[in-house]
Amino acid sequence: MGIPEAFQAYVVNKDEQGFRAGVTQLGPEQLPEGDVSIQVSYSSVNYKDGLASIPDGRIVRRYPFIPGIDLAGTVVQSSHPEYEAGDHVLCTGYDLGVSHEGGFSEYARLNGDWLVKLPAGLSAKEAMGIGTAGFTAALSVHALIHNGLKPEHGPVLVTGATGGVGSFAVSILSRLGYEIVASTGKKEKEEAWLKALGAHEVISRDELPPEKPGPISAERWAGAIDPVGGERLADTLKQLKYGGSAALSGLTGGTDFPGTVYPFILRNIRLLGIDSVYCPMSVRKDVWSLLAGPWKPESVLAEGIREVGLAELPATLGQILQGQAVGRTVVSMS
Structure with missing residues (x-):
């Protein structure tokens, strides 16, 4: 053969x-x-x-x-x-x-x-339905949890929520009991769909910037999953709660972002880079096993x-x- x-x-x-x-x-x-x-x-x-x-x-x-x-x-x-x-x-x-x-x-x-x-629990079709986008979302969730994020810490922001990584992140976080705030440029069109996936609240990306300019803002997010990057990433970092983390996996919003060291120093936050291409095999296997079991993004696959x-x-x-x-x-x- x-x-x-x-x-x-x-x-x-x-x-x-x-x-x-x-x-x-x-x-x-x-x-x-x-x-x-x-x-x-x-x-x-x-x-x-x-x-x-x-x-x-x-x-x-x-x-x-x-x-x-x-x-x-x-x-x-x-x-x-x-x-x-x-x-x-x-x-x-x-x-x-x-x-x-x-x-x-x-x-x-x-x-x-x-x-x-x-892994048992996933068909070949489901695995490809998840694909690189879902795997990247799961890596992002994995990194946030590894850095201490728990559901009781408060809301988790997901930017670009109608995209592949964002929608899978909403589905996975929902299964794990997190409060999710989904940010999108298509709020009126996709709000009902995002809530069906598990988002508790849907906001327009224009609602992300803090009310007052400055190097640091009121604490808002326990964690964030950002497949967008760009200028609004700086706003997200300013609004992370003490000890919070943001998992960054994309650059559709741009490769540069304005920022200062203040949120990192004053609030002990972390910016976590997510790479799905050369991710270590030990992590890769663990995350795919989770995607076949307790993290399976049922709400996306059910769509x-x-x-x-x-x-x-x-x-x-x-x-x-x-x-x-x-x-x-x-x-x-x-």
């Missing part, structure tokens, strides 16, 4: 003839080296995948290339000591879909050190996961680049 002589994959290419992308037939010799071969069941659609599908997205490092930063499937061949044919596995992060051929393919070959065995095939992928990637995607989309290889 192994990789068949012909299979389908979504491939992007750029050469002297220009840029092109679409579903094509490949053979095993066109896959990269690796000690584990996988029949992919599902991948997922992320903004980074959308960028990989356009000529100036600055994600793909070489051509031709198979994008897809997430995958879940079944091992068909392995020389890695931890995996054997028949094992159900998932992969997110590392170089997958960036410099190593990714998950938009019926078969993949990769480094077994990047894999996590699919439904849109499923598309490889043939529908070009249109789906276009939608995510245009900001028209709603909820999570997985790509089925069956």
